[in-house]
Amino acid sequence: MPPIISVSNLSKTYDGGHEALKDVSLDIERGEILALLGPNGAGKTTLISIICGIVSASGGNVTVDGHDIVSDYRHTRSLIGLVPQEITLEPFETVSNTVNFSRGLFGKPRNPVIVEKVLRALTLWDKKDQKIMALSGGMKRRVLIAKALAHEPRILFLDEPTAGVDVELRKEMWQLVDTLRDDGVTIILTTHYIEEAEAIANRVGVINDGKLLLIEDKDAMMRRMGQKQMQIRLQTATDKIPPQLTPYDLERSEDGLTLTYTYDTMAERTGITKLLTDLNAAGLVLRDVQTSQSSLEQIFVDLVKATP
Amino acid sequence: MNLHAIKAIYKFEMARTRRTILQSVVSPVISTSLYFVVFGAAIGSRIESVEGVAYGAFIVPGLIMLSVLTQSITNASFGIYFPKFVGTVYELLSAPISFLEIVLGYVGAAATKALMIGLIILATAAVFVPLQILHPVWMLSFLVLTCITFSLLGFIIGIWADNFEKLQLVPLLVVTPLVFLGGSFYSISMLPPVWQTVTLFNPVLYLVSGFRWSFYGTADVSVGISLAMITLFLVLCLAVIWWIFKSGYRLKS
Secondary structure: OOOOEEEEEEEEEOOOOOEEEEEEEEEEOOOOEEEEEOOOOOOHHHHHHHHHOOOOOOEEEEEEOOEEOOOOHHHHHHOEEEEOOOOOOOOOOEHHHHHHHHHHHOOOOOOHHHHHHHHHHOOOHHHOOOEHHHOOHHHHHHHHHHHHHOOOOOEEEEEOOOOOOOHHHHHHHHHHHHHHHHOOOEEEEEEOOHHHHHHHOOEEEEEEOOEEEEEEEHHHHHHHHOEEEEEEEEOOOOOOOOHHHHHHOOEEOOOOOEEEEEEEOOOOOOOHHHHHHHHHHOOOOEEEEEEEEOOHHHHHHHHHHHOO | OOHHHHHHHHHHHHHHHHHOHHHHHHHHHHHHHHHHHHHHHHHHHHOOOEOOEOHHHHHHHHHHHHHHHHHHHHHHHHHHHHHHHHOOHHHHHHOOOOHHHHHHHHHHHHHHHHHHHHHHHHHHHHHHOOOOOOOHHHHHHHHHHHHHHHHHHHHHHHHHOOOHHHHHHHHHHHHHHHHHHOOOOOOHHHOOHHHHHHHOOOHHHHHHHHHHHHHHOOOOOOHHHHHHHHHHHHHHHHHHHHHHHHHOOOOOO
């Protein structure tokens, strides 16, 4: 099946001369959950805004469902729902009016059944007649999502959906994303929260300084990029690392009871067997061994740091 | 054509009118009634009739125009400025709608509201002075055309404005003086010849003159010219709006 979104050589330079996107290309598959990670000002929101039609591209092109986003905008935009980063709502409107408005705007006839379903899914049903200004921050964010879902989009963009949201609501949103994925909706989310990407995404793209540094399957990325650490607990403390163990670049804990060995899981040899033999030869007796994998966060920090 | 979108915008804007009924409808009616009391009854009774029409009745078309122009501009400019101000304009830009549909929704609602106010003022005027409408169809046409044209102008102002002060600037500093100096309360034949020529450069003169003709059959300039001027202004506004959406001016970066 062809990708649902195809971005080719996309670039954007704002009027002030700021180059927000530099030759970005990527394909987004149907039904996947793609997390775009990147620091503030990396170009994530610009990328989303171009696909949705809010910002014009300076170069390159984008197709959604095989249609060009500029020449065939009616088709492409009707498939997309967007939840923006900022809470932007008409304060004096009621929840149900503003959700109905969104549905109409996207070319769908009124449908109380669908609007009710969306509002219930976001636990907004009993607030439907309340004015938006009377809602809490978390509730307002739910309204933004309800607006984006009101026209039953096939693609949902969530721009920093859980920024400033409490733990409970964040978990609820993750659940909602799961339900939408089960319905076949393609979801693209941008986030600072690595744990969010780690928890819900199938694929992860890392953007920094307007460039897509990499995009790949989340698990594969973690395997490929992930470094593992092995903590070696010793029976008795050692006051210095024996000279024959220097090549392993071990870290000694302050109490001298733990040595930490960092290795690459994808390397041809991890060096573990040899290290254990050498530890033995150096007269160090092991008490316990533990390994841990670096998080996506560490991978992300490493990647961003490596960008020239 | 995305009819659902036009309907959604129109209904959303009309709901705003209903919510702010006091400020939207009642206040222009009160201020116009005050004009009638002051200019029509108090001062008007000491002024001779103008071109055979009692002064109180003579100023009715001008007064309606004053309100309709101000209301059209204010409603339409606020309608599009507010989404920009609160940020909901993202939705408008990301929706599958053309510029024409956005304009139809916003300008349609603003023009409807201005037309309603115009008709309410007309009805109010009928209470104060004996009215005569020689060409009711033309009267309505002039009114509708003016509502649409100036709502378009308001829409342009709403897009151009990036703060509330600018939003008020044009109605206050441009439109009100033009209406007062455009023969709303007098016939330009009462002016010295030099000022008559100057007034011919005021576009509002053509609106008021044509509109007054539809009431009493007398006009400062010929009806054909009045109609041509409104149409020209309408086309101009449409061209500017077309350019705004084409270039993304103040909407899209």
